[in-house]
Structures are given as structure tokens and as C-alpha cells.
Amino acid sequence: xxxRSDIVAVYREVHSWAGILAGLxxxxxxxxxxxxxxxxxxxxxxxxxTGLPAPVPLDRTPELMEKTFAAxxxxxxxxxxxxxxxxMRPGRLMWPKGPGGHGHxxxxxxxxxxxxxxTAVTVTQAPSEAVHFIDELHQKIGLPLPxxxxxxxxxxxxxVYAVALVSGVIAFLPALTRTxxxxxxxxxxxxxxxxxxxxxxxxxxxxxxxxxxxxVVFAFHEQxxxxxxHLFHQDRVAHVRIAAMPQAAPLAPRAxxxxxxxxxPGFVPDTLEYAMRPMGPGGGKLTLRVAGHxxxxxxxxxxxxxxxxxxxxGRVISADYLPGRxxxxxxxxxxxxxxxFGSYGGAxxxxxxxxxxxxGAFLFYTGNRLWIMAxxxxxxxRGMATDSRGTWILSRLTLGCTTGCMIGVAVVLVVAAxxxxxxxxxxxxASYYGVFVASVAASFCLAPRMGAPVLLLVAAASNxxxxxxxxxxxxxxxxxxxxxxxxxxxxxxxxxxxxxxxLTQMAAGTGER
Amino acid sequence: xxxxxxxxxxxxAKLSAGIVPGCALALAVMAVVGALCHTTGSPMxxxxxxxxxxxxxxxxxxxxxxxxxxxxxxxWAVLGAGSVALxxxxxxxxxxxx
Numbered sequence: 105x106x107x108r109s110d111i112v113a114v115y116r117e118v119h120s121w122a123g124i125l126a127g128l129x130x131x132x133x134x135x136x137x138x139x140x141x142x143x144x145x146x147x148x149x150x151x152x153x154t155g156l157p158a159p160v161p162l163d164r165t166p167e168l169m170e171k172t173f174a175a176x177x178x179x180x181x182x183x184x185x186x187x188x189x190x191x192m193r194p195g196r197l198m199w200p201k202g203p204g205g206h207g208h209x210x211x212x213x214x215x216x217x218x219x220x221x222x223t224a225v226t227v228t229q230a231p232s233e234a235v236h237f238i239d240e241l242h243q244k245i246g247l248p249l250p251x252x253x254x255x256x257x258x259x260x261x262x263x264v265y266a267v268a269l270v271s272g273v274i275a276f277l278p279a280l281t282r283t284x285x286x287x288x289x290x291x292x293x294x295x296x297x298x299x300x301x302x303x304x305x306x307x308x309x310x311x312x313x314x315x316x317x318x319x320v321v322f323a324f325h326e327q328x329x330x331x332x333x334h335l336f337h338q339d340r341v342a343h344v345r346i347a348a349m350p351q352a353a354p355l356a357p358r359a360x361x362x363x364x365x366x367x368x369p370g371f372v373p374d375t376l377e378y379a380m381r382p383m384g385p386g387g388g389k390l391t392l393r394v395a396g397h398x399x400x401x402x403x404x405x406x407x408x409x410x411x412x413x414x415x416x417x418g419r420v421i422s423a424d425y426l427p428g429r430x431x432x433x434x435x436x437x438x439x440x441x442x443x444x445f446g447s448y449g450g451a452x453x454x455x456x457x458x459x460x461x462x463x464g465a466f467l468f469y470t471g472n473r474l475w476i477m478a479x480x481x482x483x484x485x486r487g488m489a490t491d492s493r494g495t496w497i498l499s500r501l502t503l504g505c506t507t508g509c510m511i512g513v514a515v516v517l518v519v520a521a522x523x524x525x526x527x528x529x530x531x532x533x534a535s536y537y538g539v540f541v542a543s544v545a546a547s548f549c550l551a552p553r554m555g556a557p558v559l560l561l562v563a564a565a566s567n568x569x570x571x572x573x574x575x576x577x578x579x580x581x582x583x584x585x586x587x588x589x590x591x592x593x594x595x596x597x598x599x600x601x602x603x604x605x606x607l608t609q610m611a612a613g614t615g616e617r
Numbered sequence: 618x619x620x621x622x623x624x625x626x627x628x629x630a631k632l633s634a635g636i637v638p639g640c641a642l643a644l645a646v647m648a649v650v651g652a653l654c655h656t657t658g659s660p661m662x663x664x665x666x667x668x669x670x671x672x673x674x675x676x677x678x679x680x681x682x683x684x685x686x687x688x689x690x691x692x693w694a695v696l697g698a699g700s701v702a703l704x705x706x707x708x709x710x711x712x713x714x715x
Contacts, residue, residue, distance in 0.1 A: 114684050117625050263680055270681035301660040321673040328647070328669045329660045335648050335707075336658030338666075424663075433663040440670065 106279055115271040122268035124475050127468040128505045129261045132246030137510050138461025140239040141446055141454045144407050145584050150232040151191040151521045157217040157225055159189040165357045168197050171224040172216040185188040185357045185376040201228055210236055233529040234520030238513060248537055259323025266316035294477045301470040304463055311460050318444040354390055354415040363418025364394060368429050371398045390415045399450040401427035402442025405579055467492030472502040500547045507559040508543030512536040514566035521573045553610045567596035630689020635680040638696035643676035646705035652710040
């Protein structure tokens with residue numbers, strides 16, 4: 105592969121600046137994103153049991169609905185029948201408490217069950233906000249800003265990230281054949297970091313390309329659709345699909361499930377969400393949206409594909425997002441979403457994405473390290489005995505932000521796992537940002553050689569605590585605790601190694617500053 | 618003829634060209650393709666979703682290649698002229714269609 109040397113030089117420079125601008129944001133996005141691959145199981149894990157009677161069999165759902173709606177008529181407007189109740193969704197029937205419940209994030213829900221004597225029992229459940237907070241941290245690249253403000257910033261970072269990928273490939277291509285598998289751990293520290301960076305970057309390139317392009321679209325889709333709305337004839341929309349005229353009553357959930365099984369075999373429905381359209385044109389009608397999964401296909405959502413059904417006949421009205429039943433075009437669009445969310449292929453892919461996410465975070469860390477080392481080299485050549493202000497700030501920020509993010513995520517999970525009830529958003533947010541800011545402050549305030557060992561070992565310790573807490577919960581028989589404990593232990597071990605090394609270097613007085 | 622060596626001295630002008638007329642160009646590509654395939658622009662439809670991805674992708678590509686222009690002025694001229702031409706084409710297509 106022959107590329108003109110001046111072009112390579114241009115893109116090498118573009119790559120280092122783009123990388124340094126986006127690197128730390130991307131570190132947080134990838135680390136939190138890796139954890140959020142298991143958002144649903146973690147949410148389940150952190151939700152305390154409600155004490156609601158065991159869910160009624162699906163066939164008795166109509167009876168449950170009738171009795172519940174008699175007591176809570178407002179629930180008719182928007183309710184969900186849960187096909188496989190769990191801790192997060194403890195009742196066969198549930199509905200959002202108060203207005204909303206249709207936006208992002210977990211809502212306060214009411215769940216209903218039947219007591220042994222046949223009376224309806226309900227419980228109010230506030231969600232644990234910890235895992236959703238980590239997902240938000242991922243989406244907002246670690247910025248404590250409102251969604252509307254953070255999204256465009258995320259979009260800009262994603263654009264910079266895309267440019268960094270393209271320029272990195274161009275800068276790396278000429279050397280590709282020579283150095284791809286050569287991780288020269290012997291020939292000087294910066295060379296080893298460079299080889300690791302190239303190796304990680306090259307082998308996760310498709311993953312990163314998908315992430316960059318999808319993130320740009322996730323950030324700017326509203327604006328782009330707004331432009332489309334101005335450009336094209338929106339009034340010609342012929343897509344309002346209206347369900348058949350209401351007959352007596354909607355089908356029973358069992359009949360809906362059976363009808364769906366006939367039309368989309370292999371699709372496993374998880375929830376049936378009923379909503380009454382508000383009054384107005386086409387209003388006052390009941391709509392039914394089924395969320396479910398199918399490991400054979402990619403899913404549009406992070407855990408679900410969707411189908412719109414006629415609640416009175418069970419006929420599929422829209423299969424645009426129904427895995428396996430989509431048109432080719434929609435399947436292609438869905439593939440992009442599924443590739444971002446890792447919502448295809450089931451658990452193995454999710455574990456793979458966890459590894460790729462942590463690996464991506466490590467890639468950005470190595471990039472920053474390379475940048476700092478290159479600047480130090482040139483500063484020493486110019487005869488400077490100590491780091492310039494820019495190099496010093498960046499090296500401290502790199503240490504503080506990366507360890508701060510890792511400690512913060514571990515602390516959030518520990519706090520949520522130790523508390524007896526659901527943890528409110530403010531508590532989660534305060535503990536994460538408190539830890540994050542403290543870590544950044546520590547990286548600036550500690551003596552140069554002390555920062556790295558202290559923060560790395562604290563990060564390892566926080567993950568060790570998380571592993572212990574998880575094992576403690578595992579003793580009470582919660583099945584994913586073991587997986588969490590092992591993952592946290594591996595992360596702790598991964599941090600312990602460089603932490604220990606920098607500690608011994610500090611003792612010997614040779615440490616990296 | 619040997620071409621001048623490329624460098625990053627005018628990166629501000631080149632990058633801003635990638636951002637401003639680059640964005641206009643990406644949206645113009647979306648507009649022209651959308652007009653040609655008679656999209657309604659409703660986010661529910663497949664065509665609108667494809668066009669949205671197209672715009673994002675074109676912008677990413679433009680931002681990635683804007684450093685290859687010989688000068689910042691040239692970047693602004695090429696990307697600006699390209700987007701003006703495509704927007705004109707879109708207007709013509711709209712007039713023809715109506």
C-alpha cells in the first residue's frame with residue numbers, strides 16, 4: 105500500500121489532534137458503554153424484591169386486568185402485560201405511575217397481582233437509577249449536562265472520532281504490513297505503546313467505524329429529520345395505520361401471543377404494551393406494541409425488536425421493526441442499530457461487546473499516553489527539564505479522568521448493590537461525579553510520581569470491593585452475581601498490574617511522571 | 618509537473634470548510650436524493666431513515682477528506698460550489714415535480 109508521504113504526514117498530525125481532543129470523552133463513553141451492555145440484567149440484579157404475590161398465569165390475566173382496572177381506572181389509558189415477569193417488572197400487569205413513563209429511563213411503576221383469595225394487590229416500584237445512570241453516562245460521554253445540551257456535544261466528539269479513525273488508518277496503513285503483529289515490548293516503552301495502540305486499533309476497526317457513524321446519527325438525527333421535514337412534503341404521509349374498528353373487547357393476552365406466534369414464529373414476545381391514543385383525529389383507539397427478542401436476528405432496540413399489532417384481532421399491522429419480518433431496507437437500517445447496541449446473537453455477542461468496549465477505552469488511553477510521550481520527547485530535545493504546562497495538564501487529566509471514570513462506575517454499582525431500596529438519581533449522580541472530580545483533583549494535587557500508583561490501586565480496590573459485594577449477594581442466590589464478581593475481579597487485576605508496577609517504580613525513584 | 622507537498626498550515630480554513638459548506642453539501646446530497654426518490658420526509662418511513670444515514674455518512678467523509686485540499690480557499694470554493702450546485706439542482710427538481 106503506497107500513500108504519498110506528505111499525505112501520511114498530514115493525516116498523522118490530524119490523527120493525533122483529533123485523538124487527543126476526543127480521547128478522554130471516548131474513554132468514558134466506551135467504559136460506561138461496555139458496562140451498559142448488561143443494563144437489563146444489572147437492573148434486575150439491583151432491583152429489590154417487592155413482596156408482590158407470584159404473577160398470575162397468563163390465562164388469568166383478563167381477570168387481573170378487570171379487577172385492577174376497577175380499582176385504578178386511569179391504568180386503562182396505558183398499561184403493559186408482562187409475559188415473563190422478573191424483579192424489574194414484578195407483576196403480570198403494570199402501568200406507569202403518574203404522567204410520563206413513555207420517555208427515556210426507568211419510570212416509577214405500579215404492578216398488580218392477584219392474592220390467593222382472588223383480590224387484586226398492587227405495589228409501587230421506584231426503579232434503581234444506578235444502571236440507567238451508567239447508560240446515560242455512556243450516551244452523554246460523561247458530561248453532567250441535560251440531554252439536549254450533551255447530545256450535540258457528543259455528536260461533535262463522534263465526528264472528531266470518525267476523523268481520527270480515518271486519519272489513523274491512513275497514517276498506519278504504510279506501516280501495516282511491517283508492524284502489525286510485532287508488539288515490540290523490548291524496544292523502549294513508547295514503541296510498545298505504539299504497537300499496542302496499532303494492534304488494538306486495527307483489530308477493532310470495524311467496531312469503531314460502526315460506533316462512530318451510528319453515534320453521529322444518534323446525535324444529529326432530530327436535526328436532520330427536521331431539515332427533511334422542511335424539504336419534503338410531510339402532508340403526504342400515508343402511514344397512519346388504523347386498527348380495525350373496535351369490536352367488543354381487545355383479545356386476551358394469551359390469544360395475542362398465539363396470534364403472534366403464528367405470524368412471526370421464533371419471535372419471543374416480552375411485553376405487550378397497550379396505549380389509548382389521546383382523543384382527536386384517529387384518537388380514542390387502543391394501540392398495541394409488542395416488544396420481544398429473537399436471537400437469530402438483529403434488534404432495533406438495545407434489547408428488543410418491536411411489532412405493532414391490532415389489539416382486537418392480533419394481526420401484525422407494522423413489521424418494520426419486527427426481527428425476521430422486516431423488509432430488506434428496514435433490516436439494513438436495523439443492522440446499524442443492532443451493531444451499535446450489540447443486540448444480535450444473544451449473550452456471546454454482549455460479552456464480546458463488553459471486551460471490545462473495555463478494549464476501546466484502553467485504545468484511547470494508549471493514544472493519550474503516546475501523545476504525552478511524544479511531546480515529552482520533543483520537549484526534552486528542546487532542552488526543557490520539566491513538562492510544559494500543556495503536557496502536564498494532559499498527563500494529569502488522562503490519569504484523573506480514566507481512573508475517575510472507572511472508580512466512579514464501580515462506586516455507583518457498589519452503592520446501588522449495598523442499599524436496601526432503590527437508589528435515587530441524585531444519589532447516584534452525586535457519588536459518581538464526586539468520585540470523578542476527586543480523582544481528577546488527586547491527579548493534579550498528588551506528587552507527580554504518586555498520582556499513578558495511588559489512583560490505579562484505588563481503582564483496582566474499588567473493583568475488588570464490587571466483586572466482594574457481588575459475591576455477597578451471590579450467596580443469597582442471585583444468578584448473575586458470579587459473572588459480575590468475575591468481571592470486576594478481572595478489571596481489578598488489569599488495574600493492579602500497572603498500579604503495582606508504578607508503585608515499585610515510585611519506590612525506586614524511576615517512575616513515569 | 619510535481620505537485621506541491623501537502624501540509625496542515627491552513628487547517629483552520631480546510632476544517633471550517635469541512636464543517637460549514639461540508640454540512641451544506643451533505644444536506645444537499647440528502648435533499649437531491651430525497652427529491653429523486655419522492656420521499657415524504659416522515660421519520661417513520663424507510664426512505665427518510667436512509668436519507669438521514671446518508672447525510673451523516675457524507676458529512677463524515679467530507680470532514681475526513683477536507684485536509685486533502687491544496688489550500689483552505691480551494692476547500693471552501695470546491696465544497697461551497699458543490700453544495701450550491703446541488704441545492705440549485707434540488708430547487709429545479711422541486712419545480713419540475715410540482
